[in-house]
Amino acid sequence: MxxxxxxxxxxxxxxxxxxxxxxxxxxxxxxxxxxxxxxxxxxxxxxxxxxxxxxxxxxxxxxxxxxxxxxxxxxxxxxxxxxxxxxxxxxxxxxxxxxxxxxxxxxxxxxxxISSDLPALEGFTEHAVPAKPLGPFAESWERYVTQVRAGDAAPCVLVIGAGVAGVELALACAHRLTQEGVAGKVTLLEAADTALRGIGDGARRALLAQMGEQGVDLRTGIRIARVTAEGVELEGGEVLTGGITIGAAGARPxxxxxxxxxxxxxxxxxxxxxxxxxxxxxxxxxxxxxxxxxxxxxxxxxxxxxxxxxxxxxxxxxxxxxxxRGYHPQKDYLKLISTGRKHAVADKLGLRLEGDALWRWKDRIDRKFMGKFHDLPKMNAVQDIPAEAAAGVGEMLAGGVPPCGGCAAKPGAGVLRGGLAGLPAPTRPDVLHGAGDDAAVLRHGDGVQVITSDHFRAFIEDPYMMARIAAVHALGDIWAMGARPQAALATLILPRMRDRMQEHTLREIMAAASAVFGAAGADLVGGHTSVGPELTVGFTVTGLHDGTPVGLAGARPGDALILTKPIGSGTLFAAEMQGRARGADIAAALAQMAAPLGPAAGVLAPVARAMTDVTGYGLAGHLLTILRASGAGADLRLADVPLMDGALALAEAGVRSSLYPQNAVMLSEVAGADAGDARCALLCDPQTAGGLLAAVPGDDLARILDDLRAAGAHAACIGEIVDGPPLIALR
Structure with missing residues (x-):
C-alpha cells in the first residue's frame, strides 16, 4: 500500500x-x-x-x-x-x-x-479600546455602533493619538455616525503640539482640512490624567464625555x-x-x-x-x-489614507493629492489583496481514478466527496448490523449486557462496571484538539449510562515522522486526554501506539454505577425528549475539508465538541428513563435506537432541534458528510421527512462528540431544563415520546 x-x-x-x-x-x-x-x-x-x-x-x-x-x-x-x-x-x-x-x-x-494599548494610562485597560489588535477593536466598534443605533450609548467618540492611524480612524468614526443618522461628535486628542508628524506637508494639510469639513475636533498639547467609564479626564480637571474611547497612540510590542x-x-x-x-x-x-x-x-x-x-x-x-535571500525595503512609498467617506489622500513627495479617484484606487488595491485569500485555487481532495481499476471503484468515488474523519468515518448502520449479526450472546453470568446498548455492562461487586471503546481517524490536523474531542466522545457512552468514569486506555496510530516529532505529538495527545479524563474523575492508565499512514485516536473507557445504568429501553409515552448539544458537525467538517466552511463556525463547533457531557449527565442520569449520546448515526439514528428498544414512537419538532452555526446554510448548499447516504436510509422511518429539506438532512448528519439525547418525565421538564442550562448545557426540548410503532413523526 x-x-x-x-x-x-x-x-x-x-x-x-x-x-x-x-x-x-x-x-x-x-x-x-x-x-x-x-x-x-x-x-x-x-x-x-x-x-x-x-x-x-x-x-x-x-x-x-x-x-x-x-x-x-x-x-x-x-x-x-x-x-x-x-x-x-x-x-x-x-x-x-x-x-x-x-x-x-x-x-x-x-x-x-502590535498593540496600541496604553497600560500606563490610568483606567485605559478597563475603559478604553486599543485600535490594535484589529480583531478585538472591530468587534468593539460594531458593538458600540449597535448600542448607538438603539440609543443605549452616547454618539461621542474620543480618539487618543493624532498620527495617521488616529486621524484615519477619527474620520471613519465621524462618517459612520453621520451615516447612522445621529448627531455625533468625534474628538481627537494629541499629546504633542502638532498632529500628523511623519507625513508630508501636502498630505497633512489635506487631512486637517478633511477633519475641519467633517467636524472632527482636534485638540493638541493634551495631557490625559485618566480614562473613565464616562470618557477622559484631563490634567487640570476638564472632563470629556465619550461613548467609546479609542487608543491609537503609538505601537507597543x-x-x-x-x-x-x-x-x-x-x-x-x-x-x-x-x-x-x-x-x-x-x-x-x-x-x-x-x-x-x-x-x-x-x-x-x-x-x-x-x-x-x-x-x-x-x-x-x-x-x-x-x-x-535578503530583504531591502524602499526608503519611501506611497501612502493612501482614507478620509471616512469614499475619498482618500495620498502622501508622496510632500505633494497635496486627494480625491474620490484615490479612494477607488485604494479600494481596488485592498480588494485585490484580499482576493488572494477569498478566492483560493481549487485543490483536488479526491483521489484520481486510474485508467485501469477494479469494477466499482469509479462508482464509489463518483460523488466527489472526500472521506470524512471523526465519527463520520464509521461504516453505515446496515453494515454494522450485518457484520455483528453472528456475534454470540454473552455466556458469562457477570456480563449483563453486550452488543446493542451504548456500552457493555459487567457485574462489579454490589454494582456494575460499564466498558466502551471508540476510535476514529483525524478530521483536523491539531493532535491536541483531536485528543480532547476523542476523549469527550469516548466518555459519551459512560455518561449516557449514568456511570462514573473510572479509567481509560489509549489506542493511537501516529503518522510516520521522525522520533522527536512523534514524541512531541504523543505528548500533546496524552496531555489533552489526561486533562479531559482527569476532569471527569478517571485515570488515563496507558494504551497502545502504532505507526501508520495517518493519525487516528481512540480510547477504551470504563465506568462504575452503584445500581442499574440508564439504558435505551425505558422511554414512555408522555416523556419529553431533551438534546444537550446542537447538531451539524458532520456537515461542517465535510465542508471544511472542501474549503467551504467559515472559520468562525469551525472554531465554534470545535469548542462545542470539546465540551464534556459530565455536567449534563449529572442532571439527567437521576431522572432519565432512556438516554444515549448522539454520534455517528445522527440524531434520527440514535433516537430510533431508543424507540426500538422502548417499543414507542416519537413526535419530533424539527424547528426546535438546535443546529451548529453555519450547518443549515451548508446543508442547504448541498454539503453532506460521506456517511450521510448510509444514514439517510433511516429517513424511511421518519414520517413527514423530505430528503431534499436541509433540516431533515441534518437529522442524519453524523456527529462527533455530540450531545446527550434523553427521555425524561414530561411533568418535570421545566426544572430539568433550568438545571441543565445552569450546568452550562445548550439544552433544548425537541419533542415527546408517544404511543405507537418505533417511528419518528415530524411536527
Missing part, C-alpha cells in the same frame, strides 16, 4: 499576520514534502489592516476584510492551533500556548503584530516577547536582512513585531506584505539546505 512520505521537520508560524498569511498561500501552491507546517493564532480569522478604516466607516462588511485562517490552513495543508502564544522555550524548542500543551518546532517565525531572550529594540524583535532574529538562527520574525536593524522603518503593512516572498523563500531554504 502506498503511504505518504514521512514527516521530518516542524515549521511553526506564530501569528496570522499579513506576512504569514502570504507564506501559507504560497506554501499551499507548492508544499514541501516532509514538513509539518503549523500556524498558531488566537482566533480563526485575521483582519487586513488596510481595510479597517473602511469597516469603521461602514464601507465594508466584516468578512470582506478578514482572512479566514481555517480555510487558508486547509489550503496550505497546515495544522491550525487556535490559541494565544505566550512564550518560547528556546532551549527545548517549545512554543508555549495558553490553555494547551506547548508546540515543538525545528524552525519558527513570529508575526504577531506584545509583552511576552521580552521573556524569550531574543535580541530586541524597544521590545521589537531585531532581525537582519534575511529576516532571521539576530541571536537565534532558528527563529524568524516579520511584520510590525519585528525591527529591521539593517533598515529601520515605521510600522506599516506594506513592509509585512513585501517581506512575505523573502520569508517564504528563506524558510524553505533552511528546511532544504538552500541559500537565503
Amino acid at each position: 502506498h503511504s505518504p512520505l514521512p514527516l521530518t521537520r516542524d515549521l511553526v508560524l506564530i501569528g496570522g499576520g499579513h506576512s504569514h498569511a502570504l507564506v501559507l498561500r504560497k506554501w499551499g501552491m507548492k508544499p514541501l514534502p516532509g514538513t509539518r507546517l503549523t500556524l498558531i493564532n488566537p482566533g480563526p480569522t485575521a483582519p487586513y489592516s488596510g481595510m479597517l478604516p473602511g469597516l469603521v466607516a461602514g464601507h465594508y462588511a466584516r468578512d470582506e476584510l478578514e482572512i479566514d485562517l481555517v480555510k487558508l490552513a486547509r489550503f496550505a495543508g497546515a495544522r491550525l492551533v487556535l490559541g494565544r502564544a505566550t512564550g518560547i522555550n528556546r532551549d527545548a524548542r517549545l512554543i508555549e500556548v495558553e490553555g494547551r500543551a506547548p508546540v515543538f518546532y525545528d524552525l519558527a517565525s513570529v508575526d504577531i503584530g 506584545q509583552g511576552w516577547v521580552a521573556d524569550t531572550g531574543l535580541q530586541l529594540t524597544d521590545g521589537f524583535i531585531d532581525i537582519g536582512p534575511d529576516l532571521r532574529t539576530l541571536n537565534d538562527p532558528l527563529i524568524y520574525a516579520a511584520g510590525d513585531c519585528a525591527h529591521m536593524t539593517h533598515a529601520p522603518r515605521p510600522k506599516a503593512g506594506v513592509f509585512a506584505v513585501r517581506q512575505a516572498p523573502v520569508l517564504a523563500h528563506n524558510l524553505r531554504a533552511d528546511l532544504t539546505g538552500g541559500a537565503r
